[in-house]
Amino acid sequence: MLTKLCHIIVDFFIREDIVSEEQREIYQYGVELSVSTLIGLFLVLAIGAFSGRFIECVIFYIVFCLTRAFCGGFHAHSHLLCKVTFICGLILVLIMDLVLNNIESYYWFVLYLYSLIIVCAFAPVDNPNKRLTSYDIKRCKIISIILMVVWLVVMILFYSFDSKLYHIVALTLFFVANLMLLGKYNERGKTK
Numbered sequence: 001m002l003t004k005l006c007h008i009i010v011d012f013f014i015r016e017d018i019v020s021e022e023q024r025e026i027y028q029y030g031v032e033l034s035v036s037t038l039i040g041l042f043l044v045l046a047i048g049a050f051s052g053r054f055i056e057c058v059i060f061y062i063v064f065c066l067t068r069a070f071c072g073g074f075h076a077h078s079h080l081l082c083k084v085t086f087i088c089g090l091i092l093v094l095i096m097d098l099v100l101n102n103i104e105s106y107y108w109f110v111l112y113l114y115s116l117i118i119v120c121a122f123a124p125v126d127n128p129n130k131r132l133t134s135y136d137i138k139r140c141k142i143i144s145i146i147l148m149v150v151w152l153v154v155m156i157l158f159y160s161f162d163s164k165l166y167h168i169v170a171l172t173l174f175f176v177a178n179l180m181l182l183g184k185y186n187e188r189g190k191t192k
Helices: 002-015 021-051 054-071 079-099 105-122 134-160 166-191
Strands: none
Touching (some): 021 079, 054 105, 054 166, 105 134, 105 166, 134 166
C-alpha cells in the first residue's frame, strides 16, 4: 500500500516535470523512505502522547534511529512488518521500563554493556538490499562505537541528574543489539 501511494506521488512529480522518468527509481525509493520515516515518527509521537510518556518515546526514537542507521540489523520484508516491529519494540521498551523500574542502577549499565559487546562484535550488520563496501563497513563500525560512547555519556548524565530516562536509553540499545543478532542469524541462514 505504501509503495502504491509513493508510486502515485512519483507519477505526479513526473507529470509535472519535477523529475524525469529516468530518475523514477531513485525518487520512488526516496519518497518511500521519507513517507515511512514520517509514519514511524508520527506513530512514536502518538504513542508518547497517549501513554503520557512523550519524552521517553522521543528518546527511544532518537537512540533507535541513530544507532540503527550505523549498526544495521534485522530488515523486515515489508514496510508494514517494519513498522509493526518498530512499534512493538517501542511498546516493549516502555513496558520493560515500567516493570523493571525499581531494579538496581547497575543492571541498566549491564544492559548497556551487553549492547556494547554486540555492537563491537557485529556492527555493522549487512543489509541484503544494500551491500556495504569495505570502506562503509569500517566507517559504520567506527561511528557505531562512537555512538555507543555518546549513549553511555547520556546515560551517565541522566543518572547524575537523578532522571530514570537512562533506562530508556539502555533498553533501546538492548532492542537494537537484539535486532542486530537477529539480522546476523538471518544472514547466516541465507548463506547456508
